[in-house]
Amino acid sequence: MTAVAENGQAATQHMVRAEQIVKRFGSLTILNGIDLSVKHGQVVVIIGPSGSGKTTLLRCINHLEKIDSGRIYVNGELVGYRLVKGRMVESSEADIARMRAKIGFVFQRFNLFPHLTVLENIIEAPVHVLGQSKTEAKEYATTLLGKVGLAEKAHVYPHKLSGGQQQRVAIARALAMKPKLMLFDEATSALDPELVGEVLKVMRQLAEEGMTMIVVTHEMGFAREVADHVIFMDKAIIVEQGPPEQIFSQAQNERTRDFLGMIHED
Amino acid sequence: MSLRQSASLIIFLMGGCMILSLLLTAYTNVSSTDKGSAPNATQPSVTAPQDLLTPGTLTVGSDTTYPPQEFIDTATGQATGFDIDLITAIAQRMGLKTTIVPAGFDTIIDSLNAKRFDVVISAVAISNERKQKADFVPYFNAGASLLVQKGNPRHITSTSDLCGLNVGVQKGTVEQDYLTTADKACKEKHKSAINLTILQNQTDVVQLLATGRVVATYQDSPVTDYYLQQNAGRFDVGGSVVNAVAEGMAIRKGDTSMFNAVQTALNQLKADGTYRKLFKKWGIMSGELPLNRPQGVTGVFRWDIFWQFLFSPFFLRAAWTTLWISVVAQFLGVVLGLFLALMRMSRSPMLNWPARAYIWFFRGSPLLVQVLVLFDGLPRLPQAFGLDPRLWQAFVLGPITVVLIAFSLNEGAYMAEIIRAGITSVDAGQMEAAKSLGMRYALAMRRIILPQAARVIVPPLGNEFNNMLKTTSIASVIGLLELTNTAQIFGSPTFTTFELLLVATLYYLLLTTVWSYVQAWIEKRLDPNRTNKLDLQKKGWTQRVLGFGAADTRGAGTLVSGH
Numbered sequence: 001m002t003a004v005a006e007n008g009q010a011a012t013q014h015m016v017r018a019e020q021i022v023k024r025f026g027s028l029t030i031l032n033g034i035d036l037s038v039k040h041g042q043v044v045v046i047i048g049p050s051g052s053g054k055t056t057l058l059r060c061i062n063h064l065e066k067i068d069s070g071r072i073y074v075n076g077e078l079v080g081y082r083l084v085k086g087r088m089v090e091s092s093e094a095d096i097a098r099m100r101a102k103i104g105f106v107f108q109r110f111n112l113f114p115h116l117t118v119l120e121n122i123i124e125a126p127v128h129v130l131g132q133s134k135t136e137a138k139e140y141a142t143t144l145l146g147k148v149g150l151a152e153k154a155h156v157y158p159h160k161l162s163g164g165q166q167q168r169v170a171i172a173r174a175l176a177m178k179p180k181l182m183l184f185d186e187a188t189s190a191l192d193p194e195l196v197g198e199v200l201k202v203m204r205q206l207a208e209e210g211m212t213m214i215v216v217t218h219e220m221g222f223a224r225e226v227a228d229h230v231i232f233m234d235k236a237i238i239v240e241q242g243p244p245e246q247i248f249s250q251a252q253n254e255r256t257r258d259f260l261g262m263i264h265e266d
Numbered sequence: 267m268s269l270r271q272s273a274s275l276i277i278f279l280m281g282g283c284m285i286l287s288l289l290l291t292a293y294t295n296v297s298s299t300d301k302g303s304a305p306n307a308t309q310p311s312v313t314a315p316q317d318l319l320t321p322g323t324l325t326v327g328s329d330t331t332y333p334p335q336e337f338i339d340t341a342t343g344q345a346t347g348f349d350i351d352l353i354t355a356i357a358q359r360m361g362l363k364t365t366i367v368p369a370g371f372d373t374i375i376d377s378l379n380a381k382r383f384d385v386v387i388s389a390v391a392i393s394n395e396r397k398q399k400a401d402f403v404p405y406f407n408a409g410a411s412l413l414v415q416k417g418n419p420r421h422i423t424s425t426s427d428l429c430g431l432n433v434g435v436q437k438g439t440v441e442q443d444y445l446t447t448a449d450k451a452c453k454e455k456h457k458s459a460i461n462l463t464i465l466q467n468q469t470d471v472v473q474l475l476a477t478g479r480v481v482a483t484y485q486d487s488p489v490t491d492y493y494l495q496q497n498a499g500r501f502d503v504g505g506s507v508v509n510a511v512a513e514g515m516a517i518r519k520g521d522t523s524m525f526n527a528v529q530t531a532l533n534q535l536k537a538d539g540t541y542r543k544l545f546k547k548w549g550i551m552s553g554e555l556p557l558n559r560p561q562g563v564t565g566v567f568r569w570d571i572f573w574q575f576l577f578s579p580f581f582l583r584a585a586w587t588t589l590w591i592s593v594v595a596q597f598l599g600v601v602l603g604l605f606l607a608l609m610r611m612s613r614s615p616m617l618n619w620p621a622r623a624y625i626w627f628f629r630g631s632p633l634l635v636q637v638l639v640l641f642d643g644l645p646r647l648p649q650a651f652g653l654d655p656r657l658w659q660a661f662v663l664g665p666i667t668v669v670l671i672a673f674s675l676n677e678g679a680y681m682a683e684i685i686r687a688g689i690t691s692v693d694a695g696q697m698e699a700a701k702s703l704g705m706r707y708a709l710a711m712r713r714i715i716l717p718q719a720a721r722v723i724v725p726p727l728g729n730e731f732n733n734m735l736k737t738t739s740i741a742s743v744i745g746l747l748e749l750t751n752t753a754q755i756f757g758s759p760t761f762t763t764f765e766l767l768l769v770a771t772l773y774y775l776l777l778t779t780v781w782s783y784v785q786a787w788i789e790k791r792l793d794p795n796r797t798n799k800l801d802l803q804k805k806g807w808t809q810r811v812l813g814f815g816a817a818d819t820r821g822a823g824t825l826v827s828g829h
Binding site: 062064093094097098100101102103104105107109111112113114115124125128129130173174177 | 693695696698699700701702703704705706707709713714717718
């Protein structure tokens with residue numbers, strides 16, 4: 001709340017706004033002063049070589065990682081911290097959880113709950129975090145499963161599903177919380193090539209519906225077609241950013257061109 | 267862990283303690299053997315002492331493994347013997363009923379002082395050392411004498427003949443002291459030391475002689491005479507009775523009303539001939555032996571005793587005691603272990619270090635020692651720290667309370683490590699996924715992490731419970747009538763401890779076998795993939811009970827999606 005008051009307009013205009021984020025692991029700097037802003041309904045794709053810090057940036061946005069300095073606002077609210085006399089103090093566990101409940105996160109390795117069926121996976125958080133009734137949660141979960149094309153798999157355990165199916169369930173699970181923002185962390189990297197398409201299709205559909213998304217990916221085709229804005233990261237900084245046609249056709253920076261060249265060679 | 271989590275943790279722990287204490291109070295008074303007075307008791311002629319533990323009842327401590335003075339009648343399961351009859355008659359004079367509490371001899375005076383009973387009658391020889399700890403009303407004159415093999419092949423006539431020989435004696439008796447003195451004398455004369463075997467029960471000591479493990483046993487002279495008569499033609503007395511001293515009923519120092527009441531009642535019994543009749547009844551003076559008397563050492567396996575006890579209420583009750591103590595202690599151990607595991611895994615040193623210290627201590631010291639410290643050591647704490655010694659009553663815990671506390675605390679340390687391993691085995695991505703869905707730590711633990719950890723925890727937990735069922739035998743040292751102690755107490759007067767230990771073994775096997783099936787069922791329930799080809803149903807009973815074949819070692823890791 002303090003954040004809104006302090007940052008007024010700037011914060012509310014954007015779904016995500018990051019200012020000068022620095023993240024270190026020991027002596028290693030993973031993020032070195034990142035600025036980022038994502039508007040409502042925008043799809044931002046982050047590309048870059050391994051170890052460039054793109055996954056860490058994503059994890060900082062829902063506070064799975066603490067930051068060493070800088071500020072992140074989601075929907076005008078300061079993420080993970082509150083300001084006490086001008087100093088950043090980590091928020092209470094309850095506040096952090098409340099904030100995370102509004103942000104969907106899709107992991108590279110799905111992280112479905114193996115002891116629960118597909119349907120139970122999806123209704124777990126709506127029932128136990130949002131306090132929805134089971135009937136209500138199941139109804140919405142069934143709708144979502146239909147949307148990701150897995151209506152008939154509701155009572156199956158995750159290990160019976162292919163990777164692509166698991167990832168689609170994971171997306172449905174995140175959507176069940178009715179998030180305002182979806183974060184995708186290399187959602188297709190752990191999949192066999194023939195399964196990538198079905199997951200990208202769901203993501204594309206979501207983008208078309210107007211969901212605000214930040215997508216870390218190596219799928220350049222997806223970035224080119226779906227992204228409103230592309231960010232290229234390397235060595236802990238944002239090297240270059242802009243609309244996809246600019247990044248993919250007329251990249252200004254040599255590192256960007258090198259990276260895209262290598263990708264296209266594959 | 268945040269501060270708020272620590273706070274809720276503490277509240278949980280406190281709740282656990284309250285449940286524990288409730289359970290304990292509910293079960294504290296189960297182990298005593300009731301021995302009501304005859305309905306046609308003589309009119310009370312002695313003023314009853316004040317401050318009885320239980321009003322209207324004289325609570326008597328006795329080591330009931332010492333025939334003919336005190337032992338368990340195998341037909342009724344009740345304490346009997348000369349001493350028991352005498353104290354019952356004394357209580358009748360006071361208009362009181364009698365409750366006999368079985369107790370270990372070597373700590374019996376401490377237990378009296380810890381107010382576990384009102385009075386002790388247990389063939390306690392009066393010595394200067396003991397007189398410092400309690401007051402005694404003498405009721406029996408006994409010396410010490412040696413029991414040896416028939417014909418006394420080693421020509422043993424006194425303790426000075428024992429240098430270099432194997433000798434048996436009961437723990438905590440004056441004879442043990444005498445033998446220690448004799449041993450010193452041996453060394454002073456540059457002879458070999460006496461090789462002592464010191465056992466808890468007198469009957470086991472005599473058994474040593476019967477099986478030739480020792481060449482002599484040293485005990486009170488009436489006991490020597492008794493075993494001599496019981497086993498005609500097997501034993502002889504070595505030498506004559508020495509060190510004749512009186513045995514006394516022990517009474518807490520300063521408890522004058524009790525002392526006077528016991529002394530007066532005893533005088534009355536002596537005057538009216540009851541005392542003498544009891545002597546006759548137990549064959550201590552005349553050699554006449556009563557019915558239902560203990561059998562001698564025969565060396566034959568007593569199938570009749572085995573069958574008689576196999577389905578006897580004594581063993582059924584003992585099996586029940588063993589079972590419920592195990593279940594309660596294991597349950598509390600798991601609850602405690604869960605909190606310790608979470609504390610141990612916390613990054614906060616305030617939570618982390620106490621848990622580490624706890625686990626270090628309880629895994630590093632023997633359970634037997636923990637039980638004895640709680641039972642005998644705790645009441646002395648106030649004195650040791652210079653507090654009002656009267657405070658010790660607050661520290662006197664009953665045997666069941668002691669066993670439950672010690673077992674739960676000990677088990678908690680082991681379960682902590684098992685649960686920690688279980689939690690660690692769950693992929694870190696599971697906690698991240700739960701958190702990213704807005705779950706808080708406690709909810710994620712309860713709904714996501716622990717159910718998955720359970721599959722890794724249950725097999726070793728099953729092992730722990732299997733062990734727990736058998737570890738309850740440690741409770742026998744403080745007189746709890748679980749399976750092992752029941753076998754010992756009922757077996758000792760008839761020299762059939764072996765037969766009854768076999769009975770106890772069968773009960774242990776029954777309990778552990780039933781548990782192995784319960785465990786298999788639980789493991790099956792926890793398996794999300796119930797159609798698994800390695801289905802536990804298809805394991806034969808030999809495989810499950812005897813452990814043939816490879817164990818099902820699938821960890822949670824392989825079940826986590828995405829691997």
